[in-house]
Amino acid sequence: MARESAHAIARTRGEKLVTGGWLTLAVAIPVSCIFSDDPFDLSAGLAALSLITLCAAFACWPKLFLGPINYKGLCDELPRGSAIAMTLFVGLTVLRGFVELVA
Structure with a gap:
């Protein structure tokens, strides 16, 4: 039985x-x-990067906001791009926490 891939569905x-x-x-x-007058801050830069990766995760998975969530099969339905972006988001957030602790 052939499965439809996620990319084949319009x-x-x-x-x-x-x-x-x-x-x-x-x-x-x-x-x-870029257009802000504030000086560059490593913590603020990491926060911006983590927000960008979070936006990318949700952009890869728009069905999250449009349909009911199947909590039992949530990990099975998560697209690969969204999973990578979520992993980066968590990693950057933890890195920012360490930067804040050291500073």
């Missing part, structure tokens, strides 16, 4: 809208940091 208009919103937010964060 995205709905709502999924495209949610993905576009998260990608817009992921672009707006670094642009606002």
Whole structure:
């Protein structure tokens, strides 16, 4: 029995809208940091990077906001790109915590 891959299924208009919103937010964060008058801070930079990866995780998985959540099969349904972005988000957040402790 052939399975349909996640890439073969056409995205709905709502999924495209949610993905576009998260990608817009992921672009707006670094642009606002570039045009900010504040001096560069390592902790703030790590916070911005972790927010960008969180936006990317949600952009890879727009069905999270459009349909009911199947908690029992949540890990089975998580797309690979979203899982990688979530892992980066957690890693950057922990790294920022260590930076804050040292500073």
